[in-house]
Amino acid sequence: MQQNEMEKQYLRILSKQFPNVASTATEIINLQSILSLPKGTEHFLSDIHGEYEQFAHVLRNGSGAVKRKIDEEFGNMLSEKEKRDLATLIYYPEERIRMIKESGWGNSMDDWYVVMINRLIQVCKAAASKYTRSKVRKALPKDFAYVIEELITGRRDHSDQEAYFNEIIHTVIRIGKAPELIVALSNAISRFVVDHLHIVGDIYDRGPGPHICMDILMKYHSVDIQWGNHDVVWMGAATGQLACIATVLRFSARYGNLDILEDGYGINLLPLFKFAMETYKEDPCDQFALHYREGEYDLANAEIDRKMHKAIAIIQFKIEGQLIKEHPEFNMDDRLLLDKMDLTRGVVLIDGKEYELLDCNFPTVNPEDPYALSKEEKDVMDKLRVAFMKCEKLQEHVGFLYRKGGLYKTYNNNILFHGCVPLDDKGQFKDVELCGKHYKGKALYDALEQLLRKGYYAIDPEEKQKGMDMLWYTWCHANSPVFGKDKMATFERYFVADKETHVEKKNPYYTWYDKDETVTMILNEFGLNAPESHIINGHVPVEAKKGELPIKCGGRLIVIDGGFSKAYQPKTGIAGYTLTYNSYGFLLAAHEPFESVEKAVETGSDIHSDTVLVQHVDRRKTVADTDNGQALKQNIMELEELLEAYRTGILVES
Incomplete structure (x- = not known):
């Protein structure tokens, strides 16, 4: 079909909505006037981590x-x-x-x-x-x-x-x-x-109400979500990926939040409970202490939760080991540590050096095949897999994450992502292999996101399994843009006293992201070259108490994870950074901890917030300056062509 004929066909379709000169002209006037209105306020939040009361208050x-x-x-x-x-x-x-x-x-x-x-x-x-x-x-x-x-x-x-x-x-x-x-x-x-609301990752884990946060978001009038690593692991769990399920359970047990799964999502944890109580009956599980909230956790459950914590942790290490062996291209052999243990001597070999084990009770680990699940462990995981996959509320929440989310988003000349753009030591985009092909920069994000979507949506079993495994990869791999560290030292934190083994080295992005040339390179990679463009990301808590600032590179990059999670607040010294972008510019708010809804209602207390002007625009932004404005301008152009078609007789009014 010739171009002119295609345009004429499009105008015929458009004429069904605007059948005459009057209706077409009215719509042009309407859209043109909208362009002159002030830009709507955008609200940016990151790293909510289940803190639903503070989250709901900041939204309000x-x-x-x-x-x-x-x-x-x-x-x-x-x-x-x-x-x-x-x-x-x-x-x-x-x-x-x-x-x-x-x-x-x-x-x-x-x-x-x-x-x-x-x-x-x-x-x-x-x-x-x-x-x-x-x-x-x-x-x-x-x-x-x-x-x-x-x-x-x-x-x-x-x-x-x-x-x-x-x-x-x-x-x-x-x-x-x-x-x-x-x-x-x-x-x-x-x-x-x-x-409009932007959630820049990590709705899940640590806090007591991620499911409540998701319920709130599903009712919100306009929202997008950039997936964080803690979101991705729950997304993987919803697909039935066993390593992700084990990780979700371990995190929930560690923070005294198993009731999120049992009460919030209705997932039956009885199989894990029975297994843990039988297998670790005489084990105090001292290395699996809980990070619970004083006054918010029933200490009567502590002994049971410690045993469940240890049981699922050992299962997680086994399943992850199987996955690493199945995918040698992941290059994660350094995370295979169960086979490096000598339980008779009580040591483990890590990076060629022996360390004393803090716990040597591994009754389900077979020295001949340490990554094999016992019959009882396999039975537990089979039942849990079915429970996660058939959980209607979890599937509803994860479906929403897929529909409204992605690994990054460009919006009104800004780029939003949770963690980092993987860089090499020279500050250039790191070359990463995914499923036999090489990617870097924006192409890495696009290829990885496509794989993650296959893990949830694919019909072909092989493609779906590949995507499911990539959900786990994205949770914890050194090349994952939402993780951004060289390893996840979970085993070491449980079993090795030497804290040098606990160190997780950050991606070079965090060395280079305060440099103008690096920020310019990243913005250009994502098609943003406006002088007022910004990078907005979360993931790594800003240690305000040590004088660290969330504003990098002269305000061109803004980190808005400052400690919504109460577990991080002793380290950060604050209770989160949030950002707003209105027609006058960017405002960064540093929040003090939220006490309670009851205190706010009774005394009129609010979260004390110190607000900093990040950038004041030279000219007040209007709808014409936004992505929506560009779409409206295109609509106006098409309507003007339709108006001309009516006036020249190419189309007849109805």
Whole structure:
């Protein structure tokens, strides 16, 4: 088909949606006007690690965006306490209303409702001002869409409408719907303050509620996810990959979080429990101490969990050993350590040097074939594999990760990825072999992501198995962009006292990523050459207490993992970095630990956040400057061609 004929055919298809000059012209005007609106606010979070309360709170406050909007609207008209109370109402409307009712307002609740509804309307109107009325209307909760739209789009400064607005509010209160309207307005504000959310990896592991975080994300209005290594290992577990299943279980046991699997996902751990109690009945499993939370863990379970911890760790080492032997191209023979143990002498050979073993009780390890699972271990893993693969909620969550996620994303002239772009010692892209072919830079990401998707979606058993094994590879291999270290020294941390063996050397990326030429090379590799482009990544905690800064290379690279996970906070000294990018530029927030929802509701306390301006744009960004803006410009061009076709008689209006 000739090019002109193809274009004409496309215009015919487009004409079904816009059948005449009037409808086409109206859409052109609509799209052209959208381009001039301020760019929506993007919100970047990384390394959530199951800390669902802090995660949910940061989402609600938009990393300080809600507070800033309140300050902009009320300035000195409200006291700091009044602004703090209003912010808390927006974050937790139902809880705050319940507390106010119980605090003695009694018959004065109607007065409180009037004041708060009017303040919420003002904030909501300001937050919605950068969107079209059509987008605002679609985003409003259905039950109160008409009421809220009337309240935030009308002109209260006109005397003719003042009585109309007041009557709406008083009627809502009189019929007992004020609490629901406050909830609806609060949710709308949170929705409008942040237009799009980026999760830059590691939703899972360490914290007590990754499944709750996933439930929250699945309801979020606009989100993308860059997979972290802890996400990938759960994705592998959902496919039935045994090494990934064992790793997920070991991590959950180590952090006292087996209830995530049992209660959160409904996975039956009884087979592992029985096996561990029988096999390690007389073993105190002292090397498998738990990293539990004081006051949040039932110590009565500690002995059982230690035994389950050890049982699954030994199984993991065996399955990983089998996998390494099946894939010599992984070049991971240095991780084969079960066959390097001499249990009679109590030593293990690592990198040619002998070390004393801290634990010599390996009742299931056969010296003749140390990586073979015992009959009982195999039976446990077979049952667990079925449980993971048939877990409806886990499959739902992992399916969402695949649909909304990837190893990297370019978005509005920035590149987002979790770990690192693998580099060699000279700071150049490292050449990596995957399945017999060589890749580096962007090509490595693209090839690896395709393999990971095959592990979940492929129909062909051989292709699917290859992808499943690559999910484990991506979790822990030295060349994995989401791991970025030379080894995962799990065995050494359990069984060897010498901490030199525990060291996991970072990829050279972390040596070079503060250099301008390196950042420029990476941005160019991913097709980004705008002077305002940035690299945004997480993965490696920023040790703020030692003076380390998250802003690298003069602000061109930003690391936003600062310790959401409570397990990291003693090391980092803070509770996470988050980033927002609005029409004026980038704002980096360093958060203090979140105490609790109850404390926030009762006292109006918030996460204390020190906000740093990373970059202020020379000109306020509009929709025209975004990826969506480029798509709209293309749509306008096509509509103008359709308009011309109508006017020249190539197409006939209907």
